[in-house]
Structures are given as C-alpha cells and as structure tokens.
Amino acid sequence: MTTRLLLVALAVLAAAPAAAQPSGAASCAGCHAAAGPVPGLEGRPAAEIAAAMAAFRSGERPATVMDRIAKGFSDDETRAIAEWLAGRQDHARP
Amino acid sequence: MPGRRAVLQGIAAGGAALWAPSVLGQGTARVVVVGGGFGGAGCARALRRRDVAVTLVEPEERFTACPFSNEVIAGLRDLDAQRFGYDGLRREGVEIVHRSATAVDARYRRVRLDDGTELAYDRLVLAPGIELRFDALPGYDQVAAEAMPHAWKAGAQTLLLRRQLEAMPDGGVVAIAAPANPFRCPPGPYERASLIAHYLKTRKPRSKLIVLDAKDAFSKQRLFQAAWEALYPGLLEWVPLSSGGRVTEVDAATRTLVTEFGSHRADVANVIPPQRAGAIAQAAGVADQTGWCPIDPVTFESRLQTGIHVIGDAAIAGAMPKSAFAANGQAQVCAAAIATLLRGEAPAEQKLVNTCYSLVAPGYGISVAGVYRPADGLLREVEGAGGTSPLDAPPEFREMEARYAEAWFETITGSVFG
Numbered sequence: 001m002t003t004r005l006l007l008v009a010l011a012v013l014a015a016a017p018a019a020a021q022p023s024g025a026a027s028c029a030g031c032h033a034a035a036g037p038v039p040g041l042e043g044r045p046a047a048e049i050a051a052a053m054a055a056f057r058s059g060e061r062p063a064t065v066m067d068r069i070a071k072g073f074s075d076d077e078t079r080a081i082a083e084w085l086a087g088r089q090d091h092a093r094p
Numbered sequence: 095m096p097g098r099r100a101v102l103q104g105i106a107a108g109g110a111a112l113w114a115p116s117v118l119g120q121g122t123a124r125v126v127v128v129g130g131g132f133g134g135a136g137c138a139r140a141l142r143r144r145d146v147a148v149t150l151v152e153p154e155e156r157f158t159a160c161p162f163s164n165e166v167i168a169g170l171r172d173l174d175a176q177r178f179g180y181d182g183l184r185r186e187g188v189e190i191v192h193r194s195a196t197a198v199d200a201r202y203r204r205v206r207l208d209d210g211t212e213l214a215y216d217r218l219v220l221a222p223g224i225e226l227r228f229d230a231l232p233g234y235d236q237v238a239a240e241a242m243p244h245a246w247k248a249g250a251q252t253l254l255l256r257r258q259l260e261a262m263p264d265g266g267v268v269a270i271a272a273p274a275n276p277f278r279c280p281p282g283p284y285e286r287a288s289l290i291a292h293y294l295k296t297r298k299p300r301s302k303l304i305v306l307d308a309k310d311a312f313s314k315q316r317l318f319q320a321a322w323e324a325l326y327p328g329l330l331e332w333v334p335l336s337s338g339g340r341v342t343e344v345d346a347a348t349r350t351l352v353t354e355f356g357s358h359r360a361d362v363a364n365v366i367p368p369q370r371a372g373a374i375a376q377a378a379g380v381a382d383q384t385g386w387c388p389i390d391p392v393t394f395e396s397r398l399q400t401g402i403h404v405i406g407d408a409a410i411a412g413a414m415p416k417s418a419f420a421a422n423g424q425a426q427v428c429a430a431a432i433a434t435l436l437r438g439e440a441p442a443e444q445k446l447v448n449t450c451y452s453l454v455a456p457g458y459g460i461s462v463a464g465v466y467r468p469a470d471g472l473l474r475e476v477e478g479a480g481g482t483s484p485l486d487a488p489p490e491f492r493e494m495e496a497r498y499a500e501a502w503f504e505t506i507t508g509s510v511f512g
Contacts, residue, residue: 021426021430021444023442023443023444023445024444024445024446024447024465026423026426026427026430026444026446027423027426027445027446027447029426029505029509030419030422030423030447030449030502030505030506030509031449031498031501031502031505031506032505033501033504033505033508033509036501036504036505037497037498037501038498038501038502038505064461064483064491064494064495064498065449065461065463065483065495065498068463068479068480068481069447069449069463069465069479069480070479071465071476071478071479071480072445072447072464072465072476072478072479072480073445073465073479077445
C-alpha cells in the first residue's frame with residue numbers, strides 16, 4: 001500500500017511540470033537527450049540554458065542549428081522554457 | 095463494450111494502479127490514437143504520461159522508420175536499424191491494438207476496426223501518415239510499384255529499390271520521379287538522389303542518375319545543388335518542371351517515364367507518386383478536397399469534425415513541413431492540448447520547431463530548421479528565425495551535421511519507442 005501511494009505521488013509529481021509546459025518547450029527533446037553528442041537539458045540550471053540561448057541568438061556562440069532556432073524565441077519565452085527544463089530533474093538521467 | 099474492455103485490460107496490466115485514471119483525476123476519459131509512427135506513438139506516450147487512458151491502433155507489430163531509409167537504399171545501413179516495436183509504450187500502460195481502423199463515427203465517438211470491433215473514445219487522434227495515390231499518375235498503380243518502387247513508405251519497398259540498384263549493371267540509368275508539393279519529407283527525394291549518386295559513384299561509376307521533378311524549386315535546393323556539383327559532377331542531372339521534368343505517365347513493363355517533353359527509359363525507376371492523408375482520414379471525413387486535413391493550430395483538432403485531432407503528415411500544418419520531427423512536436427502539443435481539454439480548460443498557444451537533416455554523402459549533412467506559431471488559424475513561420483545550413487560551411491561543419499542527424503534519429507526513436 002505504501003509503495004502504491006508512493007508511486008501515485010511520484011506520478012503526480014511527474015505530471016505536475018508537464019501541465020505547465022511553456023510555449024516551444026515540447027520541441028527541445030526532439031534532439032536533446034541525456035546521452036549522445038547533443039547535450040541533455042533537463043535538470044540543467046535555468047540561467048545556463050537561458051544564457052546559451054541568448055548567445056546563440058546574438059551569434060556570440062557558434063552553432064550549427066541552434067542559432068537559427070534561438071532566433072524564434074523571445075527572452076521571456078526562453079526564460080520560461082529554461083525554468084521548465086531546469087525543474088524536470090526527476091526526468092533527467094537516473 | 096470494447097472501450098470498457100480496453101479500460102479494464104489497462105487496469106489489469108502491470109503497474110496499472112499507478113495509471114488508473116480514476117485515481118489521477120482524468121475521470122475515465124479515453125483517447126484512441128490511430129497510427130503508430132512518430133506522431134501517433136509519440137502522442138500516445140505523451141498522453142499516457144499525462145495520466146490519460148490511451149489505446150493505440152496500429153496494424154504493424156513493428157514500425158519501420160522513413161528517416162535514414164535512404165541510407166538503406168544506398169547500401170549504407172541495414173533495414174533492421176529502422177525498425178522499432180511497441181513494448182516501450184506497452185510498459186507505460188498504452189494499450190496497443192494491432193488492427194486497422196476502417197471507419198469512424200464522429201457523432202457517437204467510436205472507431206471501427208477491421209475485425210468489426212468498435213472502440214469508444216472521448217477524443218480521437220488520427221496520425222495515419224500518407225496514402226500513396228495510385229489514381230493520380232497514369233500507369234502507376236500498386237502493381238506498377240513492384241517494378242518501379244516508390245520506396246516512400248519504408249519497408250519492403252525500400253529493400254526492393256535497393257535490390258534493383260544492386261542488380262543494375264554499371265553504365266545503367268537510374269531515374270527518380272519527384273512529386274509536386276505537398277508531400278511527405280520535402281527534402282527526401284533529393285537526399286535519396288544524393289545517396290544513390292554516392293552509391294553509383296563508388297560502385298557503378300559509368301552509370302547516370304536523372305531526377306525528373308514536378309517542381310521548379312525544392313527544400314535545401316542551393317545546398318543540395320552545390321554538393322552535387324562538388325561530389326557528383328556529370329553523374330546526377332536534375333530536370334525541373336520548367337525544363338519538362340514533370341512525369342505525366344509511366345509504363346512499368348518498359349520502365350519508361352513520360353514527361354511533357356519526351357520520355358526516359360530507365361534501368362531502375364523510383365517513382366514517388368502524389369500523396370494524400372492516410373485512408374482513415376478520408377473515411378473519418380477529416381480530409382478536405384485536397385486530400386489533406388485542415389486543423390486548428392493550437393489543439394490540432396480537425397476543422398471538419400469535433401473530437402478528432404489530426405497530427406503529422408496527414409495534417410495541413412501551414413508552413414510546417416511533413417517531417418518526423420514536426421509530427422513528434424505536434425504530438426507533444428496535441429497531447430498537452432487534449433489533457434487540458436479533458437480537464438475542461440482551454441489550451442494555450444504553443445510555438446513549434448522543425449529541424450530536418452539530410453545526408454548528401456556519408457559524413458556530409460545539411461539541415462533546415464524553422465520555428466512556427468499559430469497565427470490567422472494556421473501555423474506560420476516566425477520571421478527572422480530558421481533557414482538552412484550556411485552555403486559556405488567548412489567540411490567539419492558538414493560532418494558535425496551528419497553526426498547530429500544520427501543523434502537526432504537515436505534520440506527521437508528512443509523517446510517515442512524506447
């Protein structure tokens with residue numbers, strides 16, 4: 001019974017950030033995963049993700065494709081995505 | 095009854111207490127998803143992770159992915175690397191029914207399967223991909239496709255085209271007929287031309303490849319053409335619409351492609367015919383006179399039938415191309431919208447992204463990206479964002495994009511099927 005309650009609690013926790021998924025965030029996981037040459041983003045500090053996006057947008061940080069994608073998002077949108085990704089630690093690698 | 099049975103089976107499955115909808119507040123709402131590709135399987139999984147009870151209807155036991163299937167045709171990859179099962183979805187509590195959906199009663203919200211059973215739904219997601227039109231190009235039907243493969247649905251057709259290339263003697267002529275817009279995977283015919291050219295250059299260098307096109311422009315065109323000039327000079331010829339490239343008729347017996355300006359007899363002919371949304375979309379009444387499905391850009395709900403959502407290649411997604419990446423992004427947005435609608439709330443607008451890689455040779459990748467937002471009832475491209483890889487990039491850049499292409503495939507197939 002305890003296990004079951006715990007599982008339910010975990011499921012609710014896992015579901016909570018999903019409900020607030022900000023605009024654009026659904027697409028990041030298309031390429032970004034915990035393993036492989038494209039770095040995973042979930043659980044990374046929000047400030048780090050937002051700064052990277054700003055640098056991609058300005059062209060300060062070289063990129064193959066993220067420069068083109070970052071230009072499609074405002075600072076506010078980027079911040080919301082970064083905070084959402086940072087809060088998904090429970091989804092990051094075990 | 096099957097709807098009820100489906101719910102009961104779901105509860106009986108391992109770990110079901112965790113997902114039992116009554117525990118987690120989505121009531122007993124059930125979503126049926128038709129089509130187990132990047133869109134459908136991705137959406138089913140995303141819905142399940144939002145505690146929605148989901149049944150996925152897909153006739154095949156294993157999905158065969160189209161991205162990277164051009165590498166299979168060119169002998170650079172095994173078809174098995176393209177195949178994925180549904181155990182990952184099953185483990186998370188998605189009920190899988192290996193049947194074809196044949197009809198939809200939108201009014202009473204039921205899907206009929208090919209064994210006569212019916213599934214009740216609160217919301218239906220159709221992700222049927224494409225249907226090849228065997229009525230659109232004179233001479234090209236299902237029988238002709240055995241002699242002149244389309245290879246535009248990965249699987250047996252992919253291997254057939256590969257075997258034909260392998261059997262062709264050096265000095266032969268390969269022809270590709272590319273369709274007018276819209277069609278699945280806009281850069282696909284040109285990636286295929288590139289990789290077949292690579293095969294010919296390395297294995298059968300006296301051969302020729304001709305691309306007969308029903309268009310004057312195509313995706314990543316400048317990048318492709320620059321690469322063709324550098325890598326495959328004199329081997330690959332592209333004939334646009336304005337030079338008589340449109341194929342108007344074919345003859346399978348002689349492998350002849352007839353254009354407005356003449357005819358081409360090929361040793362291997364790859365005919366990519368016009369397409370439309372998969373059959374169930376036509377049967378459900380969600381496709382319009384174009385053969386594709388108009389949708390709301392926020393919820394992906396059909397403009398023609400309430401309670402039915404359409405995602406992926408079958409949908410008219412405005413500026414978004416028909417790609418696996420786009421289908422999977424739409425799947426996530428659609429799942430979030432459905433979960434919100436089931437709670438009786440209004441979904442918020444979401445931006446979407448597309449990134450498409452193509453290989454022009456092993457270790458030589460190029461990409462196109464776009465960011466899209468709902469506007470004027472469509473998905474419109476966000477201005478100032480997106481575009482293709484630079485024309486003047488160094489070889490290391492191309493190599494990196496080839497690696498990222500592979501990484502993307504690993505990631506997306508892992509997240510959808512793993």
